[in-house]
Amino acid sequence: MKHAKESGDRDRRRGGFFLLTSPLRTLLQLSKTKLLMSIAALLAVGSLAVAGTWAAWTAQDVNGGNTFTTSTILIDDNQGGEAGSATATGVAMFNVTNLSPGSSATTKCIEVDYTGTATGMTLAGTLGGTGQATLQSELTMTTAVYNSTAGAAVTTPGTNTNSGGCGSYPGGADNSMGTQGATLASWANGTAYTASTMNHTWYKFTVSGLPGADSNCATYCNKTITVTLTWTLTAS
Missing domain, CATH: 1.20.5 (Single alpha-helices involved in coiled-coils or other helix-helix interfaces)
Structure with a gap:
């Protein structure tokens, strides 16, 4: 084996x-x-x-140049004031000097225009000046109204073409803003009054003179009070 x-x-x-x-x-x-x-x-x-790798193709389809632009609004008056797409201070309607006991009331008017689609309009009053504390309870806002009939458009926005005149104030029904005859202190108490959303609206204001009883010069002489009226437009 x-x-x-x-x-x-x-x-x-x-x-x-x-x-x-x-x-x-x-x-x-x-x-x-x-x-x-x-x-x-x-x-x-x-x-x-x-x-x-050799067979891969690439291509891009581009959709560029898409833009988003905001809208604009403009509110202006025939005293030369405007705000929004343009701004200007304007000229005051009232420039009352030499108030004395028993003096007469003063009436002034203004037309307000706007561009855009209004969804709301308010008016507010603000007081100031070195004599505010003394005069705000002595002078009254006798009239604060707007007219429901539209007027003509402001001819030259940003330019005073009215100087407080009421010659073009239209006829028709007036709408009150606040208590008529209230003291300035009461009328301009921080309340924003509903104003007209109708374009080319005229507003009329009457402020009283100094009451005859206010004759104490030590208290009332050489006093100044200012009233600022502000329209606020809400529009799209």
Whole structure:
């Protein structure tokens, strides 16, 4: 038996080469096959990546230049005042000097215009001046009204074309703002009165003179009170 095994081993070695038995040969052949398949797979992936890079197209569709612009409004009067898309201070309607006990009342008018679609309009009064504390309870806002009939448009916005005149004040019904005949202190108490949303509206104001009983010069002489009227427009 020993000689037979040695003879078999010699038979498996020929020409200096060691002949593989069947199981080992199969194993190496399978490993070689898997290796070749792996190499082939890597080459295929690489070729796909290269082919994909070469075949990729890019394009962009652009919609530019979209704009968003705010609207604008303008409120102005025929005393030269305006606000909104343009601004100007304007000229005061009232410039009453030399008030004395028993002096007469003074009436002035103003027309207010606007551009845009009005959704609200208010009027508020503010008092000031070195003599406010003394005169605010002595002078009265005898009349504060607007007319429900529209007038003509302000001819030159930003320019005084009226000087407080009431010659163009239209006929028709008047609408009161606040208590008529109330003292200035009471009328201008921080309340914003509802004004007209109708364009080209005329407003009329009458402020009383100094009462005859206010004759004590030490109390009433050389006093100044100011009244600021502010229209606030809400529009779109």
